[in-house]
Amino acid sequence: MLPLDGLRVLDISQIMAGPYCTMVLGDMGAEVIKVEKAKGGDDSRQMGPYVEGESMCFVQINRNKKSIALNLKDPDGREIFYQLAREADVIVENYRPGVTQSLKVDFETIRGMNPGIIYCSISGFGQTGPYREKGGFDLVAQGMTGLMSMTGEAGKRPMKTGIAVYDIGAGITAVYSILAAYIHRQKTGEGQHIDIAVAECGLPWFTWEAAGYFGNGTQPEATGWRHRVSAPYQSLRTADGYLMLGCANQRTWERFCQDVVNRPEWMEDRRFVTNQDRRQNVEALEALIEEILAADTTENWLARCDAAGVPAGPVNTFEQALQDKHYQARGMVQSFQHPTLGKVDTLGFASKFSSTPQEIRQSAPLFAQHTDEVLEELGLDASRIAALRAGGAVV
Numbered sequence: 346m347l348p349l350d351g352l353r354v355l356d357i358s359q360i361m362a363g364p365y366c367t368m369v370l371g372d373m374g375a376e377v378i379k380v381e382k383a384k385g386g387d388d389s390r391q392m393g394p395y396v397e398g399e400s401m402c403f404v405q406i407n408r409n410k411k412s413i414a415l416n417l418k419d420p421d422g423r424e425i426f427y428q429l430a431r432e433a434d435v436i437v438e439n440y441r442p443g444v445t446q447s448l449k450v451d452f453e454t455i456r457g458m459n460p461g462i463i464y465c466s467i468s469g470f471g472q473t474g475p476y477r478e479k480g481g482f483d484l485v486a487q488g489m490t491g492l493m494s495m496t497g498e499a500g501k502r503p504m505k506t507g508i509a510v511y512d513i514g515a516g517i518t519a520v521y522s523i524l525a526a527y528i529h530r531q532k533t534g535e536g537q538h539i540d541i542a543v544a545e546c547g548l549p550w551f552t553w554e555a556a557g558y559f560g561n562g563t564q565p566e567a568t569g570w571r572h573r574v575s576a577p578y579q580s581l582r583t584a585d586g587y588l589m590l591g592c593a594n595q596r597t598w599e600r601f602c603q604d605v606v607n608r609p610e611w612m613e614d615r616r617f618v619t620n621q622d623r624r625q626n627v628e629a630l631e632a633l634i635e636e637i638l639a640a641d642t643t644e645n646w647l648a649r650c651d652a653a654g655v656p657a658g659p660v661n662t663f664e665q666a667l668q669d670k671h672y673q674a675r676g677m678v679q680s681f682q683h684p685t686l687g688k689v690d691t692l693g694f695a696s697k698f699s700s701t702p703q704e705i706r707q708s709a710p711l712f713a714q715h716t717d718e719v720l721e722e723l724g725l726d727a728s729r730i731a732a733l734r735a736g737g738a739v740v
């Protein structure tokens with residue numbers, strides 16, 4: 346039993362933002378049928394690295410889905426889509442605005458045949474507004490929303506983040522929006538269209554930055570390894586690497602002074618009494634702390650921070666993170682059996698349910714792996730499926 350058992354999702358999304366959303370819905374129990382383009386499938390199937398001809402990018406964000414391939418420009422292919430759409434609770438797409446209309450699978454068309462449909466469109470800039478026609482990729486959004494002006498070091502070349510935060514953010518925004526719309530539909534029977542823009546979904550996350558900007562007009566600059574609001578809340582050099590130190594409130598700062606570095610006098614030092622004092626004098630503070638941290642290894646400083654109840658951590662590589670005993674114990678690396686690749690390792694679930702734990706029930710599919718199965722469930726017999734295939738409506 347999973348929380349979204351019985352929720353039927355029709356997924357005509359591609360690459361990352363939409364597929365991430367439908368994967369999370371699938372992890373929570375939804376039945377996800379991914380409708381791939383008859384020609385080449387999801388664009389991410391063309392993104393390496395490849396192992397035995399399979400795109401690892403595709404494999405990592407399409408577990409818990411079935412794949413069918415339909416040519417939606419073909420009336421027969423579209424008719425199959427309509428049959429699936431009549432039975433679906435949710436449709437997710439992330440084409441440019443206008444594409445679903447030209448394919449005749451847009452919200453208004455589907456609502457005409459299924460009034461309860463929850464139809465989620467993710468696009469670069471949204472369904473309205475002056476930029477609606479523009480295609481959108483994560484990096485465009487990182488530049489446009491100001492994020493790149495805050496990442497990296499002040500005065501240096503603007504930096505992007507290490508992962509596609511806006512694509513994934515759009516996917517997660519889609520997940521919670523779809524679930525809210527589903528609850529609304531359970532109460533009223535009413536479906537709706539959800540419009541999410543990759544270039545917009547991250548703007549509401551700039552909370553501390555809005556605090557400064559709307560509060561007193563402060564323009565949020567890049568702060569590099571330091572924090573905009575708190576200090577010492579940053580990376581610090583040790584004898585053999587770096588320590589992430591999280592003294593983001595007064596108690597943790599005091600514990601750090603007394604129990605980690607044995608400098609209780611810093612608590613009375615006029616430069617460092619309050620968080621604001623410390624933030625204003627962060628360069629001096631950093632120099633003093635790093636002088637002390639240079640005497641020992643990250644591991645030993647971490648042990649002292651842990652013993653004192655001061656939040657701290659290492660600066661890991663991705664491999665070190667995945668091999669960390671804590672993430673291992675929390676199931677953050679999972680695996681599934683792929684039809685041609687065998688055992689595939691993949692990332693775990695970000696939430697743990699006590700009664701209905703998430704699970705991988707289905708491997709990331711091969712291209713069009715489930716076309717026959719899904720069409721048979723719609724009541725089509727083998728000769729009809731063969732005819733559709735011969736006519737190019739399905740693969």
Ligand SMILES: CC(C)(COP(=O)(O)OP(=O)(O)OC[C@H]1O[C@@H](n2cnc3c(N)ncnc32)[C@H](O)[C@@H]1OP(=O)(O)O)[C@@H](O)C(=O)NCCC(=O)NCCSC(=O)C(=O)O
Pocket residue numbers: 360361362363380381382383415416417418439440441444447448467468469479480481482483484509512543
């Ligand atoms: C990602 C895109 C820029 C890619 O743009 P394009 O390559 O120009 O594709 P479009 O979406 O505009 O159009 C898709 C075309 O495929 C056709 N199409 C789609 N599905 C089908 C099927 N099943 N059958 C037949 N034809 C199909 C559709 O009619 C369009 O063709 P024609 O009608 O003939 O034109 C855009 O899709 C987009 O802005 N998406 C929303 C934002 C988003 O998700 N971005 C994240 C991407 S990942 C990312 O940023 C990252 O990884 O980093």
